[in-house]
Amino acid sequence: QKEVEQNSGPLSVPEGAIASLNCTYSDRGSQSFFWYRQYSGKSPELIMSIYSNGDKEDGRFTAQLNKASQYVSLLIRDSQPSDSATYLCAVRGGGGNKLTFGTGTQLKVEL
Amino acid sequence: KAGVTQTPRYLIKTRGQQVTLSCSPISGHRSVSWYQQTPGQGLQFLFEYFSETQRNKGNFPGRFSGRQFSNSRSEMNVSTLELGDSALYLCASSSEDNSPLHFGNGTRLTVT
Numbered sequence: 001q002k003e004v005e006q007n008s009g010p011l012s013v014p015e016g017a018i019a020s021l022n023c024t025y026s027d028r029g030s031q032s033f034f035w036y037r038q039y040s041g042k043s044p045e046l047i048m049s050i051y052s053n054g055d056k057e058d059g060r061f062t063a064q065l066n067k068a069s070q071y072v073s074l075l076i077r078d079s080q081p082s083d084s085a086t087y088l089c090a091v092r093g094g095g096g097n098k099l100t101f102g103t104g105t106q107l108k109v110e111l
Numbered sequence: 112k113a114g115v116t117q118t119p120r121y122l123i124k125t126r127g128q129q130v131t132l133s134c135s136p137i138s139g140h141r142s143v144s145w146y147q148q149t150p151g152q153g154l155q156f157l158f159e160y161f162s163e164t165q166r167n168k169g170n171f172p173g174r175f176s177g178r179q180f181s182n183s184r185s186e187m188n189v190s191t192l193e194l195g196d197s198a199l200y201l202c203a204s205s206s207e208d209n210s211p212l213h214f215g216n217g218t219r220l221t222v223t
Contacts, residue, residue, distance in 0.1 A: 032209055043201055043214040044154070051209070088154065090212075097142045097205045098167040099212060101154040 003027060004091050006102035014110055019076040021105050023089030026070065032092040033065055034099065035074045037085045044088055048074060079109045112137060115215035117202050123221045129190040132218045136183050136204030142166075143185040144212060145177060148199040157200075160185055189220075197222045 004025045013019045021035075032051050036044035048063040050056045050072065056063045062075040072091075076083055086104040093100065116135040124130050136143050144167075145157040156169040160179035177187040183204075189196055199219050203212035 034211055036214075043199075043217045046211045046213065049211045092209070095208075096159050096161070096167040097144055097208060097210075097212060098156050098159055098169075099144075100156070101146075103153040 003100045004089055004102040006087075006089050006105045008103060009106040010108050011105055012108045012110055013079050015079060015081060017079050019079045019083065019107055019109070021074040021076075021087050021089075021107065023072045023074075023102055024070055025072070025089075025091045025100075027091065027093045027100075028067075028070065030067075030070075030091045030093045033063070033072045034090040034092075035061075035063060035072075036088040036090060036101075037083075038088055038104065039085045047087070076107075079107075081109050081111060083107060084109045115202055115204050115213055117200075117215035117218050119218060120216065121219050121221075123223065124192050125223055126192055126194060128192050129188060130192060130220060131186055131188050132200055132202075132220075134185045134187075134202030134204075134215060136185070136202075137206075137213060140204035140206050140213075141183050142205040142207070143179055143183060144203045144205070145185070145187050146201045146203065147171075148201060148217075149197075154201070157187065192222045194222050196220065 035047045038044045050063040064073045089102040090099040144159040159167040179185045203214045
């Protein structure tokens, strides 16, 4: 079992729709959770961080965390073509700043 | 504030050679981490340095090494290069524990 799992996609949504990206993790001791966006040929860019159960909203983005179910998700409202990218879920467990990444979900927002 | 700076951006090396990559973190950040990204394996953790000490190490062979200097700048070295070492090498810095990582633009290494 992979430590952090994501559906590789591609996930296709029409412009203006809500995109829902999901991630599960295996380490129950995980403390911090992050979503990164990576455009083709570029480096990962931080979108959201979440540390406690519940929802966290930032503009069009909402991160949701459920530690009991070991599940974290990212919702993108009013999806735009510029949101087309690979979204990486990352989880931090023990000491230090080591992040374990999922393999990413490719999102395509279609006109 | 300047972001994480990695040099060089591109490298082409031959099997058996060695290579050194450099990373300058965001000013004030003391934690520097290195990751390898390949299409097949995704982002894999190499190691993390904090205040010149290696704090975490990933599951890579000893050919991969790194260090951090007193100004928090970091270098990673790969010796006896193999074709499979071809990848995007990403450096990330963080201000403190539990803070997000901020990535540099990466060094794309091609081994021929």
